[in-house]
Amino acid sequence: MLVTQFKGAFVPRKMSPRLTLLFVIFCLLCAMTLASDPDPVQDYCIPNPKLGVIKTPLHTFLPCKNSSEATTDDFVFSGMKVAGNFTDTGLAAISVNPTIFPGINTLGMSFVRADLNVGGINPPHFHPRATEISHIVQGSVYSGFVDSTNRVFARVIEQGEVMVFPRGLVHFQMNVGKKPATIFGSFNSQNPGMQKIPSAIFGSGINDELLEKAFGLSSKQIGTMRRRFDPKRVRF
Numbered sequence: 453m454l455v456t457q458f459k460g461a462f463v464p465r466k467m468s469p470r471l472t473l474l475f476v477i478f479c480l481l482c483a484m485t486l487a488s489d490p491d492p493v494q495d496y497c498i499p500n501p502k503l504g505v506i507k508t509p510l511h512t513f514l515p516c517k518n519s520s521e522a523t524t525d526d527f528v529f530s531g532m533k534v535a536g537n538f539t540d541t542g543l544a545a546i547s548v549n550p551t552i553f554p555g556i557n558t559l560g561m562s563f564v565r566a567d568l569n570v571g572g573i574n575p576p577h578f579h580p581r582a583t584e585i586s587h588i589v590q591g592s593v594y595s596g597f598v599d600s601t602n603r604v605f606a607r608v609i610e611q612g613e614v615m616v617f618p619r620g621l622v623h624f625q626m627n628v629g630k631k632p633a634t635i636f637g638s639f640n641s642q643n644p645g646m647q648k649i650p651s652a653i654f655g656s657g658i659n660d661e662l663l664e665k666a667f668g669l670s671s672k673q674i675g676t677m678r679r680r681f682d683p684k685r686v687r688f
Contacts, residue, residue, distance in 0.1 A: 489642060494519070494558075496558070498516060498557065500517035514551075516557075535565070536567070538569060543566060544566070544568075545564055550642050560641060565637075568591070571626075572627050575648060576622050577623070578623065579646055585614060586625070587638075588610060588611050589636055592633065593608065594606065594625065650680075654681040655681040
């Protein structure tokens with residue numbers, strides 16, 4: 453039977469419209485399943501530090517301890533009461549994942565407290581495995597993201613407002629107020645990942661000639677950017 457390729461799979465050309473629709477839905481559901489955190493199979497899973505970490509091609513698992521050993525403290529995190537250490541860009545971030553907050557393990561989420569000094573920035577970056585909800589706890593923060601057509605969606609977000617940064621899209625923040633700002637970010641993955649654009653380009657070892665041609669910079673300018681964004685030195 454003749455077949456045609458669909459997103460890496462093969463669909464019979466003589467398949468009925470109804471079966472074709474069902475096949476497309478099945479493929480989309482499979483893609484969604486592979487692209488997200490696995491669903492929990494129990495109420496909660498408090499990691500057992502004695503068992504280490506289990507890694508598979510798609511996921512990293514923290515084995516659970518017996519549920520009878522869980523305590524209320526496992527579901528409470530107190531490490532975000534004050535700002536973290538500020539970097540050269542005026543950003544202080546406290547990232548929270550199951551490693552330091554056992555109660556969120558297998559729940560498909562993680563979060564971050566970010567503080568910005570006046571004029572401080574959260575440089576352009578993206579999270580390959582999660583959408584982010586950013587809530588302005590206090591302050592006025594210029595926030596935005598860039599979609600795949602290079603269209604910018606940005607405005608000043610005030611205290612109490614929320615902005616969403618779609619998964620995989622470059623986004624940024626800058627404190628434009630007269631006082632420090634505090635932001636609470638939540639992710640729909642316990643391992644959202646983060647790629648910082650400046651470091652990814654100039655601090656990763658990409659060929660100098662390629663960068664010169666891509667950005668119209670001289671070799672001297674590339675060297676300056678490399679020194680500035682060397683991952684061993686830079687503090688975002």
